Amino acid sequence: MTKPRKPTSFRLEEVEVVETPLPPPAIATDAAQLPATVRALPALERGWRWGSLLLGAIGGLVGLASAMWLHDLVLEMMARQDWIGWTTIGLLGLAILALLMIILREAAGLARLGRLGRLRHEADAAAIEGDKTLALDVVSRLKRLYHGRKDLAWGLARLKEHEGDIMDAAELLRLSERTLVAPLDPLARGIVAASAKRVSVVTAVSPGALIDMLFVAGENLRMLRRLATLYGARPGTLSLLKLARMVVTHIVLTGGIALGDDVIQQLVGHGLTAKLSARLGEGLFNGALTTRIGLAAIDVCRPLPYIEVQRPRFRELVAEVAGLR
């Protein structure tokens, strides 16, 4: 223990007094993330990664070939007419630029998704451990994430009002949830309900199974994208796929709980409906599936854990889909 410090006083001119600043952002490194790596098991000896080498080499060959081909193409065009050659070069430049931008955007999308995940992870930790420093950091990053969003301007302003107040970690997170995240929750539920409705109806009336499948997949991806955008991730194509993977993982991991919760009812209900009409039963089942995926996606995308707000339950959402509320 350090030596206790004596009480003192300062004239305000004598010392530099800074109003309590926010601590520097403590960004969790990958090493600090759960679950802890178990060091006891030896890693499998891989030796040379021949597969990667093969892919890399083929990629290089294809790249070289296409470069040669493009080079030849430009020269050929040049030989034919000057202006055709220049146009080719221009188009080529545009294509490269677009490709670069796409890569950048995807990278940014992936980074945003990762940021959201880390934020959620640290918010969980701060809430559980009551870590004030971490909570302050989480909230300041959350504010940066939502900075400049018109729909959250009101919440940001409310949160700013409380900046000088004295709060512990749990209270700070509760307030942030109330002002910034809770207003988004009904919208998220609306998105899920709307998608589930569409999926149900289209499945029930569509003529072929293939069309169903395509539509259900597309609609689910669309829902994921809208949810992620709502909570601040704005995913691109790659990050949407990654998100989909995360959602599936989440469903698998929490599947046990969900089974106890309402899947049994749902199966029984589905069985009854299927007796009435096979198509209708299928529609309902697909709708329920979409709802479940939507719920998992909300869990994955929401930057803060549920503190004050009730976690939306499957049953409530089904009621919302059915237009009962």
Place this chain on the structure above:
Amino acid sequence: MAISSLTHGAVDAFRNIGDFASDLVEPTIRLGVTGLARSGKTVFITALVHNLMAGARMPFFDPVAHGRVLRAYLEPQPDDQVPRFDYERHMADLTANPPRWPDSTRRISQMRLAIEYETQKFWKRQLGYNRLNIDIVDYPGEWLLDLPLLRLDYAEWSRTALEQSGAPSRRAAAKDWHAALAEVDPAAPADEMLAEKLADLFKAYLRDTRADAHALSTLPPGRFLMPGDLEGSPALTFAPLDAKGEEGFPRGSLFAMMERRYEAYKTHVVRPFFRDHFARLDRQIVLIDVLAALNGGKPAVADLERAMTEILDCFRTGSNSLWSSLFSPRIDRIVFAATKADHLHHKSHDRLEAILALLAEDAMGRAQFAGAEVKALALAAIRATREGIAKRSGEQLPCIVGYPLPGETIGGRSFDGSEAFAIFPGDLPANSETALKHPHAQPDDVRFVRFRPPDPVKLPFGGFAPFPNIRLDRALQALIGDRLT
């Protein structure tokens, strides 16, 4: 319950049934604000009323945070014989230029605050319940010291009073009284002049111990210090006598007269005060000025601990059943608050709360065991300081910035009240046990300075902005949040 006798019990039961019935018509909460002298009762009540009436943002007082409170206003209080709580004068003090704290309370006063709200409960909506009255009583904290007397008879009280006056910190003040007492024979015939002289010396001794800057001086009887309307009445002309181990003094002796007056004091002063204002509480907040006790050192802390335990013994806490809420309602929610938390940087609030929890351990444990909901927090009803970090030669000290009151000193500097200072009050010990058992292990480990109230902020449309506070909303939520659903 040991305090109320059988007849009183019956009368009280009838009154409680009456209260229960009137609660059905007009829901009312009797909120007990309990605290020794200078613990900040008046300021707490004033700030509470002002915050609710001005519609302050209270993020953790759910009814306000959810926007369900429509308005709050003062109503005429229910008891006509008790003066009204002088809210306007206290506000005038706090919003004067320069602002000052309200004077210490000299007499009892009462107030009813009505809160109109939108209920979420189906039945409340059907029955048209949309208003909650809160009755609050303000009184001199010294009077609270009398409550434990209800359990002591005269001989016991004399013995404890003499014991306490023998403590090293008090011996000097009690010198004259001890000298006079030595010559008195308690078995001698009663002599009015002698009784008066002893009572005066005893009062002078009580006043002296209280005048000591740091002592909390928890010595009863409270009316000797703050007589209220009883100034000079014979019920106040008595003093402890040294029985020297004897018992059974004859009728007409000095001892017998003193004993009779002591009993009269209990019957006519203490018991009505208790029955009218404390026996019927629904909710209670206990304000404890832990920091002043730490300032005062070990004797002050011990004093505070004993006084709070004895006083809190007198209240009925626990969850209510239908039966008990009809005949003898109990306090089912109780908040322990370490007041003046703004005298510390918020990083030390955890430690302050730990010290508070240890200090009120007995009372809290008992209330919890009886089923009451208990919460402990560090609170400042009016926050007089802001926080900052003072940087000096590479060292960083978490400070509070404010205007110290004239006469306060810290680390050899005394303040005149005209200038703002950054104050570092010292580190509270991490181990709350040490804080209580050995405050000031080294002299001047911690020193808490009192500040003048914050500058009032005038609102453009009249009135004043609610004062900044620390955790007032949490305290309110714990006290009355459940009744405003």
